[in-house]
Amino acid sequence: DTEVTQTPKHLVMGMTNKKSLKCEQHMGHRAMYWYKQKAKKPPELMFVYSYEKLSINESVPSRFSPECPNSSLLNLHLHALQPEDSALYLCASSQDSGRLGSYEQYFGPGTRLTVT
Amino acid sequence: GDSVTQMEGPVTLSEEACLTINCTYTATGYPSLFWYVQYPGEGLQLLLKATKADDKGSNKGFEATYRKETTSFHLEKGSVQVSDSAVYFCALSSPSYYGNNRLAFGKGNQVVVIP
Numbered sequence: 001d002t003e004v005t006q007t008p009k010h011l012v013m014g015m016t017n018k019k020s021l022k023c024e025q026h027m028g029h030r031a032m033y034w035y036k037q038k039a040k041k042p043p044e045l046m047f048v049y050s051y052e053k054l055s056i057n058e059s060v061p062s063r064f065s066p067e068c069p070n071s072s073l074l075n076l077h078l079h080a081l082q083p084e085d086s087a088l089y090l091c092a093s094s095q096d097s098g099r100l101g102s103y104e105q106y107f108g109p110g111t112r113l114t115v116t
Numbered sequence: 117g118d119s120v121t122q123m124e125g126p127v128t129l130s131e132e133a134c135l136t137i138n139c140t141y142t143a144t145g146y147p148s149l150f151w152y153v154q155y156p157g158e159g160l161q162l163l164l165k166a167t168k169a170d171d172k173g174s175n176k177g178f179e180a181t182y183r184k185e186t187t188s189f190h191l192e193k194g195s196v197q198v199s200d201s202a203v204y205f206c207a208l209s210s211p212s213y214y215g216n217n218r219l220a221f222g223k224g225n226q227v228v229v230i231p
Contacts, residue, residue: 006159031217042205042221043160056218090159094217103209103217104150107160 003027004108006091012114015081021111023074023091032074033105034066035090043090049074050096081115088112118143120206122222130230131198137191137225139180139206147208149173149182149189150219154203163191163204201229 004025013019023032031050035043048056049068057066063085065077074091088110094103123138141147148167152160164173169184180191189206206222 004159040203040224040226042224043219045218048217050217088159092160096217104148104162104165105209105217105219106162107152109159 004091004093004106006089006108006111008111009109010112010114012116013078013081014116015083017081018077018079020078021076021089021091021113023076023108024072025093025106026072027093027095027106028071029093029095029106030071031094031096031103032068033092033094034064034074034076035092035107037088037090037110047076078113081113083115086113086115118147118208118210118218118220120208120220120222122206122225124223126226126228128228128230129196132195133229135191135193135196135200135227137204137206137227139189139191139222141187141189141206141208141220143187143208143210145210147210149180150207150209151178151180151189151191152205152207152221154205154224156202160205196227196229198229198231201227203227 007022034046037043046060047066052068063080067075090110091108092105094105119142121140150165151163153163164175166173166182172181178193203224205224207219
């Protein structure tokens with residue numbers, strides 16, 4: 001099973017709202033990722049968690065706050081977003097973080113976020 | 117740093133035609149190479165991979181061979197179907213002492229197959 005699940009599938013929020021995106025995998029993977037994807041562009045890396053610790057933050061604005069409660073779950077907390085933050089947010093996981101080799105990443109279906 | 121270059125522009129072709137999407141890469145180490153496919157309204161799916169030189173990845177009739185001498189990983193399919201219409205991304209990942217398993221993506225190619 002190579003499934004990564006994400007909820008919700010769609011989210012519309014105002015600029016003053018607080019919401020959270022959720023991601024789950026049951027493949028025993030120890031690395032999890034958040035990406036942002038704009039239309040007709042490749043995904044842009046936002047955060048990487050390795051063994052439940054934040055290992056990469058790609059200078060993402062603080063209105064995006066990641067959280068990894070355990071090795072299977074990854075959240076992205078959203079607060080005071082801007083309309084330009086509207087995008088598809090993808091979660092991914094991989095077997096490991098890359099120290100011992102290059103591992104493929106498995107992606108979830110994404111959350112389509114619209115900020116009004 | 118590592119980078120991936122895909123041929124510019126969308127690809128439009130008729131059903132049962134042959135598909136080739138070019139991908140070249142630049143990497144300092146020994147990367148693994150991937151092709152991902154994204155169908156409309158969906159996330160990325162791993163289509164195939166190759167982890168060392170001369171490896172051939174294959175899946176669903178698609179193939180790509182890891183060519184170290186030409187730093188290429190071109191995607192091919194002999195006979196496309198309408199259901200192959202999607203965006204295709206070439207990507208690479210290199211081992212890292214710091215354990216940061218980054219994927220470097222190409223810009224992607226929209227493939228449209230006409231019945």
